[in-house]
Amino acid sequence: MPGTEEAAAATSAAKRDRIFLVVVDDSPERAVALRYACLRARKGGGRVALLRVIEPVGLVEWAGVGVMMQEERREEAEKMLSGLAAEVNEITGGFPILIIREGESRDELLKLLEEDPRISILVLAMAPGSGGPGPLIAALTGRYANRLSVPLTLVPGALDEKELDRVT
Amino acid sequence: MQVYLPIAEMSVDALLLLGIGFGVGWLSGLFGVGGGFLLTPLLILIGIPSPVAVASGANQTLGASVSGLIAQWRRDNVDLRMGLVLLAGGFVGSALGVQLFAALRRAGQVDVAVSFFYVVVLGTVGMLMVRESVRAIIRRRRTGVSAARTGEHTWLHGLPFKMRFRKSRLYISIVPPLLVGFGIGVLSAVMGVGGGFMLVPAMIYLLGMPTSVVIGTSLFQVVFVSANVTLLQAWQVGSVDIVLTLLLLAGGVAGAQFGASMGTKLRGEETRALLGLLVLSVALGLAWDLIRAPENLFAIGLAR
Numbered sequence: 001m002p003g004t005e006e007a008a009a010a011t012s013a014a015k016r017d018r019i020f021l022v023v024v025d026d027s028p029e030r031a032v033a034l035r036y037a038c039l040r041a042r043k044g045g046g047r048v049a050l051l052r053v054i055e056p057v058g059l060v061e062w063a064g065v066g067v068m069m070q071e072e073r074r075e076e077a078e079k080m081l082s083g084l085a086a087e088v089n090e091i092t093g094g095f096p097i098l099i100i101r102e103g104e105s106r107d108e109l110l111k112l113l114e115e116d117p118r119i120s121i122l123v124l125a126m127a128p129g130s131g132g133p134g135p136l137i138a139a140l141t142g143r144y145a146n147r148l149s150v151p152l153t154l155v156p157g158a159l160d161e162k163e164l165d166r167v168t
Numbered sequence: 169m170q171v172y173l174p175i176a177e178m179s180v181d182a183l184l185l186l187g188i189g190f191g192v193g194w195l196s197g198l199f200g201v202g203g204g205f206l207l208t209p210l211l212i213l214i215g216i217p218s219p220v221a222v223a224s225g226a227n228q229t230l231g232a233s234v235s236g237l238i239a240q241w242r243r244d245n246v247d248l249r250m251g252l253v254l255l256a257g258g259f260v261g262s263a264l265g266v267q268l269f270a271a272l273r274r275a276g277q278v279d280v281a282v283s284f285f286y287v288v289v290l291g292t293v294g295m296l297m298v299r300e301s302v303r304a305i306i307r308r309r310r311t312g313v314s315a316a317r318t319g320e321h322t323w324l325h326g327l328p329f330k331m332r333f334r335k336s337r338l339y340i341s342i343v344p345p346l347l348v349g350f351g352i353g354v355l356s357a358v359m360g361v362g363g364g365f366m367l368v369p370a371m372i373y374l375l376g377m378p379t380s381v382v383i384g385t386s387l388f389q390v391v392f393v394s395a396n397v398t399l400l401q402a403w404q405v406g407s408v409d410i411v412l413t414l415l416l417l418a419g420g421v422a423g424a425q426f427g428a429s430m431g432t433k434l435r436g437e438e439t440r441a442l443l444g445l446l447v448l449s450v451a452l453g454l455a456w457d458l459i460r461a462p463e464n465l466f467a468i469g470l471a472r
Contacts, residue, residue, distance in 0.1 A: 061199045061365050063300045063440055065372060069379040076380075 018046040018120040019097065021150075023053075023109060024084060027134060029157030032164070033125035034084065036155045038091035039168035040123075048088050049097035049119060051112060052077045053105040074100065106139050113149050121151050128158040175409035176220040182415055184214065189228070189419025196232045196420070197427025198434070199443065204229035204361040204394070205293075207416065209286050209450045213457070218282040219273060219407035225360030226397040227413045228420055233362055233391045235424075240384030247335040247381045251388035253342050254349035254367075258393040261353020266400040269358055273405060283454045285359050290451035293365060297444030305437045336377045336385075344375055349389060357397050362390035 020037035024030055037048050054073045060066040081098045088096045101108040113119060124140070126133035133141075133154070140148055159167070172179045188210050196203035208225030212218055240246055272278040327341035348370050352363035367386040371377045377385070402408040 059199050059434065059439060060368075061201055061297065061440065061443060062369055063304045063437065065368055065379065065382075068372065072379050 019049050021049045021119045021122050029125035033123045037123045042092045051099045053101050053108045123153045125155040125157045173409050173412050185415040186419040189416035190423035193420030193423025194427040197424035208360040218279045222360035223401040223407040226394045229362035230394040231417050237387040245384035247385045250333045251385045253345045254389045257346040257349025258353035261350035262357040262397050265354040265357025287455045294448035301437045301441040
């Protein structure tokens with residue numbers, strides 16, 4: 001009943017404030033998670049937030065080299081996120097919130113969820129195939145499940161655009 | 169626990185060697201460097217003859233760098249084409265360097281020459297490292313320390329034989345990388361170092377490579393050049409001591425694991441300043457060895 005849902009979204013202001021958080025990693029299925037979150041935001045109201053966690057630079061013997069590495073990684077992350085932001089804008093008509101963190105992706109994600117109460121749903125896509133859903137999902141549904149402070153939506157990574165359109 | 173080193177023709181404490189291997193391995197795990205630039209002078213300072221110390225340093229560097237290269241290769245951080253160009257220069261440089269080394273040995277000047285090289289190179293490098301990290305400590309994170317790259321267009325871009333390096337996003341003449349590889353190759357042969365600590369800044373500031381591929385590509389060069397040096401030293405100078413190398417590697421492997429796991433927990437600037445001071449003190453130790461009056465003013469030896 002898409003009609004009633006959209007009508008409900010228009011009336012409830014609270015719903016428009018909800019934020020779908022998508023973790024931007026280098027896996028192919030992240031596109032599915034991003035598309036799902038965008039479609040949900042467009043059809044049901046809300047915004048999309050993109051989190052990119054960059055790997056910290058370890059010790060390098062030259063400080064200048066270390067600083068430059070950090071800058072280049074950040075620049076790369078910014079370029080990547082702004083590219084995806086255009087994609088999000090095309091689907092939802094609004095620009096997403098861009099978040100760049102430095103550290104280990106699971107820890108930074110949990111920290112962000114603790115710090116930012118605006119985030120309402122975490123959207124992750126599962127890797128297609130029999131190799132397991134991916135390390136992040138495995139951690140968040142296993143050992144770290146108790147630290148999760150928002151609902152987690154798992155999107156099968158094999159869904160194509162039409163199917164995604166149907167389920168949102 | 170004394171062991172006799174067959175090639176070095178002396179006996180040393182095996183625990184001391186294990187300890188040196190562990191300490192150098194720890195540093196190389198911590199910083200992701202080969203560690204040859206500390207190992208060789210330390211061996212010289214405990215009395216190992218320079219030719220043996222140099223050959224063992226190259227060997228240790230090889231051992232420490234292979235695992236790093238494999239890790240970087242898996243993460244697709246090696247610019248193979250750039251690596252091969254550097255390596256071409258590196259092979260020529262290291263082959264020439266070993267000839268130079270053999271000539272110095274025939275002239276009986278090899279100990280002085282190696283120590284002198286080390287005093288100059290380690291002195292410079294140590295001073296730069298200390299200066300850099302002291303500066304960083306003073307203005308810690310006040311503003312983003314902007315590491316300025318050199319100008320986009322220099323005379324280096326006017327050289328012929330241009331080649332496209334896709335992974336480094338560069339279209340440059342192959343002459344500068346060949347020269348850089350050559351220089352590091354000579355140093356590698358004469359000093360028994362991998363040369364990563366000079367190769368990395370050279371690749372960034374001179375060649376303008378992106379930092380993401382620099383470590384992997386430099387390891388590629390270091391692995392093959394130090395393998396070449398070890399082989400040539402063993403063949404032409406006959407100075408690779410298997411007992412010494414095995415003891416050092418055993419300590420080194422353990423130390424590297426330990427160092428790598430500590431790498432992210434330490435504060436960068438302080439650790440780096442300590443490394444710089446360590447490098448400087450090794451250089452000073454060697455300089456003192458060069459200028460003080462030797463214990464035995466005369467030595468009798470067989471001409472080889």
